[in-house]
Structure formats: structure tokens, C-alpha cells
Amino acid sequence: MKLSDLKTVDQLIEERREKDAEFREIWDSTAFARQVAIIVVRYRTERGLSQRELARLTGLQQPAIARLENGETEPRLQTLAKLTAATGLSFHLDVARGGVELVPA
Amino acid sequence: MKLSDLKTVDQLIEERREKDAEFREIWDSTAFARQVAIIVVRYRTERGLSQRELARLTGLQQPAIARLENGETEPRLQTLAKLTAATGLSFHLDVARGGVELVPA
DNA sequence: GCGTCCGATAACGCGCGCGTTATCATCTAA
DNA sequence: TTAGATGATAACGCGCGCGTTATCGGACGC
Numbered sequence: 001m002k003l004s005d006l007k008t009v010d011q012l013i014e015e016r017r018e019k020d021a022e023f024r025e026i027w028d029s030t031a032f033a034r035q036v037a038i039i040v041v042r043y044r045t046e047r048g049l050s051q052r053e054l055a056r057l058t059g060l061q062q063p064a065i066a067r068l069e070n071g072e073t074e075p076r077l078q079t080l081a082k083l084t085a086a087t088g089l090s091f092h093l094d095v096a097r098g099g100v101e102l103v104p105a
Numbered sequence: 106m107k108l109s110d111l112k113t114v115d116q117l118i119e120e121r122r123e124k125d126a127e128f129r130e131i132w133d134s135t136a137f138a139r140q141v142a143i144i145v146v147r148y149r150t151e152r153g154l155s156q157r158e159l160a161r162l163t164g165l166q167q168p169a170i171a172r173l174e175n176g177e178t179e180p181r182l183q184t185l186a187k188l189t190a191a192t193g194l195s196f197h198l199d200v201a202r203g204g205v206e207l208v209p210a
Numbered sequence: 211g212c213g214t215c216c217g218a219t220a221a222c223g224c225g226c227g228c229g230t231t232a233t234c235a236t237c238t239a240a
Numbered sequence: 241t242t243a244g245a246t247g248a249t250a251a252c253g254c255g256c257g258c259g260t261t262a263t264c265g266g267a268c269g270c
Contacts, residue, residue: 032182051217064258066218073257074182076226077137077198077205085203092208093182093198098190100182103197156247169228171248178227181256 028099030071035102036080036091037071043089044069057086074100133204135176140207141185141196142176148194149174162191179205 017024044054051065059082080091092103122129149159156170164187185196197208
């Protein structure tokens, strides 16, 4: 098997998303959480902060930061607000057609 | 006492907001909930719907609609999403500086 | 090897929004 | 006046995100 035959993670996910209705529902419903995860991870790593340090800055806890960065759960608006208070981050959300999207910039 | 001496509700609220720190904190933290309330009430009344009818349309319950319209609680993103799925409504949110704001249009 | 810091994760409880059911006062129509 | 619909609200439980504490394996420096 050639290395070029390997599928990317995105390809594997997309394939299962098309075949498995239940998987698609769960995957799509957590899309927003994953978008937030990327923002948080980027912010933290760019500043060389540990999860514990970011937790202390925001008033959250290290396990809460970890859960956010893993995109496991859909954060509360209150939690997002706490993140923005101490970091200068901001989130622009579009809630429409039954879904929540993170708007860039 | 003349009628013109009566203070508006907004005036009374603003006065207390300036004097009472605890009241100000609670009032400001529920600003977003009140903004959502106005949107929901307007949508429902413009179409002559009852709370029970809107509840059935959105998959929520009549008490949940009532709580939203009274601005009592900060709704979950999931709840806002349910509202938009069946109504065509959309919410644009700005989360920044520790607060949540509803962006017009 | 040893101590230290890291992120991940389990366990348990709490806070709180919502589901569910029921009830209430009020209003309108018949 | 009576019957029906409405919005408000209470009571109770559930779902779930987060607080809290503790622990784990892994990476790094000494």
C-alpha cells in the first residue's frame, strides 16, 4: 500500500458522515463546539500558556478548558463570555436554520 | 401631582441601576435575555400565535416560551437554534468583553 | 532514576435551563 | 353567566455544562 493511498481524517469523517445518519446528526450538531475549540487552542498555544494558566485567567477550571479544546460539549454563553472577559477574544455567532455557526472575524 | 411628573419605567430602572450595584450586576447580566424576549414576542404577536402554538411549532413547551418572553433566563444556544429551525428567525450574537449582545439584522 | 509540568480523564455534586404537568386569574365569545 | 382560550407560574425531575478534586501516562530537565 502506497502512502498516497492513505485517506485523510477529513476524508474518513466525510465518508462516514454520508453513510451513517446517526453519526451525521451528532457530528453536525457539535460543529460549533469544534469551531470554538480551534479558537481556544490557537489563542492559548500562540501565547505559550498552559491549560491551567488559561483556566486561572478566565476563572474557569483546567478540565473545563480541556473539554472546550476537545470540542466535547456545547459551551454555555456564560462560559464563552468568561473566556472573552480575560483574553480579549470575541465570538460572533449566527444562530439560524436550527444551527449555530461561528462567524470569522 | 401632575401626570407629567410620573417617571417612566426606563427612568426608574436607570436610577436604581446607578444606585444599587447588586441590581446593576443582575440587570446588565440579563440584558441579552431581554433582547431575545423582545424578538420572540414580536414574532409571535405579529402572526397571531399563542404561546402554545409557538411551542408546538418549535418543539419547546409553553412554559419555556413564557420564560423566554419574560427574559427570566439566559437561553441555551440549543434553545435558540430550536426557535430558528421552525420560525425562520435568526440571531446574531456578539460575545466580547465578558458580555453577550444581540446584533440587529 | 526522579521530580516536575503537561494535557486527558474519571467521579461526584451543583447550577440552571428545559420538559412535564397542573393550576391560576383574566379575558372573550357564545 | 358559562365555556373556552390565554399567559403566568408553581412543583418536580432531567439533561448537561461546569466546579472540584484526584489521578493517569507522557514529555522534559536535572
